[in-house]
Amino acid sequence: DFILNSNVCNPERPLTISPWLLETRNVHNPSDPCRNVQIPDVDPYSMLVTDQTGHTQQEFSMAAGDFLSIYSNSCQNEKWDGIVCCFFLDAVPNVIRYLQVMWDMLRDNGVLLNFGPLMYHWTGPKMRPDDESFDKYLSQHGDMDSRYLTSVDFTWQDIREILINIGFVIEFEETGIPAMYTADATSMMNTSYRCVHFVV
Numbered sequence: 001d002f003i004l005n006s007n008v009c010n011p012e013r014p015l016t017i018s019p020w021l022l023e024t025r026n027v028h029n030p031s032d033p034c035r036n037v038q039i040p041d042v043d044p045y046s047m048l049v050t051d052q053t054g055h056t057q058q059e060f061s062m063a064a065g066d067f068l069s070i071y072s073n074s075c076q077n078e079k080w081d082g083i084v085c086c087f088f089l090d091a092v093p094n095v096i097r098y099l100q101v102m103w104d105m106l107r108d109n110g111v112l113l114n115f116g117p118l119m120y121h122w123t124g125p126k127m128r129p130d131d132e133s134f135d136k137y138l139s140q141h142g143d144m145d146s147r148y149l150t151s152v153d154f155t156w157q158d159i160r161e162i163l164i165n166i167g168f169v170i171e172f173e174e175t176g177i178p179a180m181y182t183a184d185a186t187s188m189m190n191t192s193y194r195c196v197h198f199v200v
Contacts, residue, residue, distance in 0.1 A: 010040065016037070016038050017036065018035070018037070020032065020033045020184050023184070023187075026189040029186075032187075072101045076104070078104070078107045078108075081110050081111070083102050083105065083110075083111070083113070084114075085114040086114075086116060088114070088116060089116060090116060090117060090119045090120050091121045092122070093148075094152075099166055103166050112199070112200045113197075113198075114198050115177075115179075115196075116193075116196070117194070117196075118154070118155070118196070122148055124141065124148035124151060125141060125148075170198060170200055173197070175195075175196045177195045177196070178192050178195075179195045180193070
C-alpha cells in the first residue's frame with residue numbers, strides 16, 4: 001500500500017532501505033549487512049496507465065486488512081477479470097473459503113493465477129498422543145486464535161480437487177518451481193521453496 005498509494009517514492013525518486021542491517025548470522029563479509037536497496041524498481045501505477053493523459057482504464061486493488069472482510073462482500077461478486085496470488089494461499093486460515101470467495105469475485109472467463117509454496121502459516125500445534133480429546137486439545141490452547149486450531153494443511157492434490165469442485169477449470173499447472181522469499185543472495189543460508197504455479 002505504501003508503494004502503490006503514497007506517491008512518496010517511485011523509480012525516479014526511490015526509497016533507500018537496508019533490509020539486512022540487523023543480520024549477524026551467515027554473513028560472508030562485514031559490509032554485507034550494510035548494503036542498501038532502492039525501491040521500487042518498477043512503478044506499478046505507470047504499468048496501468050493506458051493513455052497519454054495519465055488516465056487508466058484498468059482497475060487494480062491492493063488493500064490492507066483481511067481479504068475476506070474486504071472481498072467476500074456481495075458487491076465484489078463478478079467484478080474482477082483476474083486475481084493474482086503470490087505466496088498467498090498458504091498464508092490464509094481457510095483455503096477453501098478463500099477460493100470460494102475468489103470464485104464469486106471473478107466474472108465469466110475470469111482468471112485466478114497462483115504462484116507459491118504450501119507452507120501454511122496458520123498451522124496450529126500438533127495434537128499429541130496424550131491429548132485425550134479434541135476438546136482437551138482446544139482447552140490447552142485456548143489462548144490462541146481459534147483459526148490456528150481449525151486450519152487444515154492441504155496437499156497440492158487436495159487443493160487441485162477443491163478448485164475443480166468449486167467450479168474452476170485447471171488451464172495450466174506446474175509444480176516444483178524453485179523460488180526464494182525475502183532472500184539475501186550473499187547470505188550463507190537461504191530457504192528455497194519448490195512452488196506450484198497454476199492458472200484456473
